[in-house]
Amino acid sequence: MTHTPRPPRIVRWLACSEQLLGQAAERLNAFNVFPVPDADTGSNMHATMAAAHAAVDCQEDGPVDIGATLARAGAAALSSAQGNSGTLLAVMVAGMADPLRGLEALTAPALAAALHRADTAARTALSDPREGTMLSVLGVVRQSVAQTLRRAVAEDRPVETRAVLEETVSACVRDARTAVEATEWQLDELSRAAVVDAGAVGLLLVFEALRAVMLDEDPDTELTEGLHGYAEGITAEAAGAEGGVEVMCTIELDPIGAATLRHRLTEVGDSVIVAPTRRGEDPQSPVPWRVHVHVPQAEAVESLLHEAGEPQDLRVSDLTGGHDDHAHAHGGR
Numbered sequence: 123m124t125h126t127p128r129p130p131r132i133v134r135w136l137a138c139s140e141q142l143l144g145q146a147a148e149r150l151n152a153f154n155v156f157p158v159p160d161a162d163t164g165s166n167m168h169a170t171m172a173a174a175h176a177a178v179d180c181q182e183d184g185p186v187d188i189g190a191t192l193a194r195a196g197a198a199a200l201s202s203a204q205g206n207s208g209t210l211l212a213v214m215v216a217g218m219a220d221p222l223r224g225l226e227a228l229t230a231p232a233l234a235a236a237l238h239r240a241d242t243a244a245r246t247a248l249s250d251p252r253e254g255t256m257l258s259v260l261g262v263v264r265q266s267v268a269q270t271l272r273r274a275v276a277e278d279r280p281v282e283t284r285a286v287l288e289e290t291v292s293a294c295v296r297d298a299r300t301a302v303e304a305t306e307w308q309l310d311e312l313s314r315a316a317v318v319d320a321g322a323v324g325l326l327l328v329f330e331a332l333r334a335v336m337l338d339e340d341p342d343t344e345l346t347e348g349l350h351g352y353a354e355g356i357t358a359e360a361a362g363a364e365g366g367v368e369v370m371c372t373i374e375l376d377p378i379g380a381a382t383l384r385h386r387l388t389e390v391g392d393s394v395i396v397a398p399t400r401r402g403e404d405p406q407s408p409v410p411w412r413v414h415v416h417v418p419q420a421e422a423v424e425s426l427l428h429e430a431g432e433p434q435d436l437r438v439s440d441l442t443g444g445h446d447d448h449a450h451a452h453g454g455r
Contacts, residue, residue, distance in 0.1 A: 136175040138331035143168040153351035166205030174199040189223030207321040217243030249394035254308025262301035317351025371433035391417035
C-alpha cells in the first residue's frame with residue numbers, strides 16, 4: 123500500500139480557507155455593504171487566500187516551521203491583496219507569523235500569541251479601525267483563546283496538549299459566529315441594510331477552516347445558517363454608494379515615511395491601510411508596504427504616492443462596480 127503524502131496542517135488550513143471562501147464568494151459579494159457596497163468582498167478575500175496558499179502549496183509529508191510558512195504566505199497575500207477585506211485578511215495572516223517561528227506543531231498558547239500579534243497588526247494598519255467588521259471577529263477570537271487558556275490553567279490542565287488546542291479552536295468558531303451576528307448592530311450601514319458584515323462572515327469561514335483541519339473533520343456546512351444577508355442571499359443596493367475609486371499599490375518606505383504617507387492619505391481619503399509586506403533586519407530600514415485607500419479621485423493619491431517613493435503595482439478600481447478601472451505601467455498585473 124503506497125503512502126500518499128499530505129501537506130502540513132498549516133498548509134491544509136490555507137487550502138481549506140481558500141476552498142470555503144471560494145464557495146462563499148458570490149454570496150459574500152452580494153450583501154457586501156461596508157465600507158462601500160462594491161460587491162467584491164468575497165472575491166477579494168478568496169483571491170487573497172488563494173495567493174497565500176499558492177505561495178506555500180506543497181505535498182511534503184512531515185513537519186515544517188509554521189511561522190516561516192505563514193510568513194511566506196502572508197507576504198504573498200499582501201503583495202497581491204485586493205480590496206479592503208482582502209488586504210486586511212493578508213495583514214492578519216502575515217501578522218500571525220512571528221510568534222509561530224520555530225514551531226512545528228501549533229499549540230493553544232502559540233495560537234494565542236499569534237492572534238494577539240495579528241490583532242495588533244490589523245488595528246495598526248488601519249487609519250480608522252471600526253468595530254462591526256472583520257476586526258470585531260478577530261478581537262473576539264483572540265479573547266476566546268485567552269479565556270480557554272485561563273480555564274485550562276485554573277483546572278490545572280497542561281495547556282500545550284492537543285486536547286486543549288482542539289477545545290480552543292472549537293470555542294473560537296462558536297465565539298466568532300456570535301461576533302458575526304453582533305456586527306449587524308455595530309455599524310449603522312449594516313443595521314439599515316439588516317445584514318451582518320460580509321468580511322466578518324469570510325473571517326468566520328477562515329477560523330472554521332482552522333477548526334476543521336486541527337480536528338481532522340469536515341467543515342461545518344450549517345455554520346452560516348441564519349446569518350442575516352448571507353443566509354437569505356440578500357443583494358445590497360449599490361445605489362447607496364457615493365462612487366469614488368480604490369487605489370492600491372506597493373511602495374518601499376522606511377517606518378517614518380510610511381507613517382507620513384498614512385497621515386497624508388487620511389487627509390484625502392478613507393479606508394486607509396498601510397502595512398509592511400515583510401520585516402527588515404533593521405527596524406528602521408526601508409521595506410515594501412502595501413497601500414490601500416478609497417478616494418473620490420485617484421489623482422491626488424497618485425501624486426502623494428510619487429512624492430513618497432516609487433509605487434509598484436499601482437491599481438485604480440471603480441468602487442461603484444468593483445471592477446478595475448486601470449493598472450499603471452509600474453505593475454499592472
